[in-house]
Amino acid sequence: MDKSWMHADRRSRAFELGVEELIMFALESGCDVNKVCCPCMRCGHGKSWKARVVRDHLVEFGIDKTYTKWIWHGELSSNESSEPEGNSETVEMAGNDTVGGSDDHEFSVDSDEFLRFVEDGDKPLYPGCTRFTKLNGLVKTYNLKAKHGLSDACYSDMLILIGILLPEGNEVPSSFYEAKKSLCALGMNYEKIHACPNDCILYRDSNVDATSCPTCGLSRWKLGKNKVEKVGVPGKVLWYFPPIPRFRKMFQSTSTAKSLTWHADERLKDDKMRHPADSPTWKLVDDKWPAFSSEPRNLRLALSSDGFNPHSSLSSRYSCWPVILVTYNLPPWLCMKRKYMMLTLLISGPKQPVNDIDVYLQPLIDDLKILWDGVEGVYDGYRKKYFKLKAVLFWTINDFPAYGNLSGSIVKGYNACPVCLQHTKPHRLAHGQKMSYMRHRRFLPRYHPYRKQAAVFDNTEERDLAPIPLSGHEVLQRVEGMNWPFGKKHPHPPYKGAEDESRPCWKKKSVFFELEYWKFLPVRHNLDVMHIEKNVCDALIGTLLNIPGKTKDGVAARLDMVAMGIRAGLKPKIGGKKEKLPLAS
Structure with missing residues (x-):
């Protein structure tokens, strides 16, 4: 393929035709027209845009001339040791875990199962195919399933149809079960833990074989028509995605393993707040547990959780609570990227867990205890050696109601x-x-x-x-x-x-006090910035500018001010059928 146009003048016809050739090659290789990786000098392969936006970027900023192998647009590397193009795709499941990385990623030899999977994934999709591999095809089809919400049965039928259309000897899985087994080798496995519908217990450990809740007596199984138990169908399920295998996979990637020590190797240390590594909590952990801080690869984590209705207004009887871990070892431009946000729990059901969320956090707390003691045999793909991995949870990040559920603190009332706490100075507004x-x-x-x-x-x-x-x-x-x-x-x-x-x-x-270091941390729970920025600023600006529908300065507020003896001159005036509010300063 002629790529000499990459060195031509951006204003030339040759460069324009070359850009069109790149875009067409990417689309023919299976890239989404709305999500094409941008190789311009400004984006540097780090962002994806619509095809027309990528075209404009290349003409305006020029193309990265070192990008000789179009691995991000479907071209296989000539180096047999490099990963197939399919590994650069993202499987959007189980908390946005990722499959693979870039062409400089290397994986360790500490996992025979993982190596067998990589070797198996390098097979051509069908005999004689040079563009797609088995892994590439599997990832692309699973992305379609996740994007469009295909059922498991529909996905299995689609795989069978693709297998029939391709030449004999193709490597397409024949069912969703086989495809899922292949993806589980990447560390995306999960556990389905049955739970009491009243949020009393999880059916694990000593209760793993129980058929009814020992606290409330409710059956473990779902009730069907005429209140007949459907034995084998749980009333409520917790989805748990263990973080430890995924931490292992993070260190097996050479570029990610290097980034996980950015805070120690490349961070600018000038007593200015640029990163959580500059926070008092980070410094306290370093001073109080020097053995932990002596290993820069030990992870510093944050936990975030909130509830939402995935069906919007279509159903008011469904609640979903994801619990996500964030890794602060990474540089600030990576630690809040979706790729590195790790879904660990998914609590779904007809009602929110509220204060009983501690029941569902128990599997995660158990793993955090193991991580605090240390996990042996983790392989660092960048430094080519094994080490003992430890991790500490710094704090939680939530809105105010979730803050109360996780911390155990009262967040409403007096x-x-x-x-x-008890020194709060509350006042009940009679009119508001x-x-x-x-x-x-x-x-x-x-x-x-x-x-x-x-x-x-x-x-x-x-x-x-x-x-x-x-x-x-x-x-x-x-x-x-x-x-x-x-x-x-x-x-x-x-x-x-x-x-x-x-x-x-x-x-x-709070269940977090089961972590032996939790009581020593100076800040254990945080309020998220989104609610503080948007809700508070909306109220302030709406009131100051007297925006209809946004201002908090109404009749009830004026009457309450008068009742408290504050600015009596702003009392509403009755004129006809409507009360008028005197203009405030």
Whole structure:
């Protein structure tokens, strides 16, 4: 194939025709017209766009002249040791795990099963085929299944049809089961763990053979018509994707293994906050456990979870909770990429797990304990040697309701602040029918002038000091003994040190305290940026600009201000049938 046009002037006709040739070659090789890898000098193979956008980029920025083998667009490398083009595709399943990487990826010899799979995947798709391999075809068909939601039976029929259309001796799997067995060799296997529909227990360990829940007595099996049990069909299922095999696969890739030590080898260390490695939590782990920090390949993780309805408004009786791990060892431009976000749990059912989410987190917590002690025999594909891998979970990242479910803290009502606890200053709004939290001037410096400006705020001077957040040890002392059975409503026991025992600050002891290092971490739970940026900014800007439908400055708000003695001049005026709001400054 003539590629001399890559060195021609971008304004020339030869370059224009060459770009068209590249685009057509990519589409003929099976690339999605809406997702073509861009080899321009700006994108550098790191982004995918529509075909017409890639064409414009190449003309505007030029093509990477070192890109002599079009491996990202369907061309097989001439080097027999390099991976087939199919390995650069992504199988979008099981938490966006990836199959393969780039042409410089090498894999270790510590997994005979994995090597057999790679060798088997290098076979031509059918005798005489030079463009596609068995793995390439399998990945492309599975992408179609995931993208369009094909059923298992439909996918099996499609494989059979493709096998009939291709020449005899082809390597197309004959069923979904065979295809899934091949993909499981890449570390994308999962466990289906039966759960009590009331979220009491998981049927594992001592309860693996139980047929009913020992807590609530509900049957393990689903009820059909006339309330007849369908033995063998579980009432609720947890999907668990073990992270340890996938961590092993990450280190088998040479480029990924190199990136996993970026924080130690290439990070700029100038006391500025650019990466989680500059955070106090990272430094505390390094100082408190020097044996852990002495190995830069040991992983620092974060956990994020939230619920959503995958059927949008079509069904209100379905909830799905993914639990995702993020690896902070990677550079900041990679650690939040979808490729490296690892789905570990998928909790689905007709209702949210809320406070009982700890039941479903138990398999993951068990693996995190193993990772803290260390996993032997992990092969580093970049340094060509084995090592003992350890990992620590830094914190969780959630919105505020999920924050309460994971931390065990009360996040609504009178003691809704996880920092202030019983020192929260709530006020029930009579007209707005909501809880208001005031006295924020406590967090200003002791002699700040705003503390004495009563009329500008709520007609009171602020003399109190800011509450001091509890350490992990103090939280653990207050929630000890709060381990009641899951899945049922139980009265909240008064926690130690409460000023008002009828208003608890905690609703459970979080399962994360089973991790021996959890109580030492200075920050254990975080609020995600999206809710803070969007929701709070929308409310502020909508109120300041008085945007209809967005402003919080309504009749109820004005009446509540008058009731509290704040800016009585803004009281609504009754004129005819409609109340008028005086314009605020």
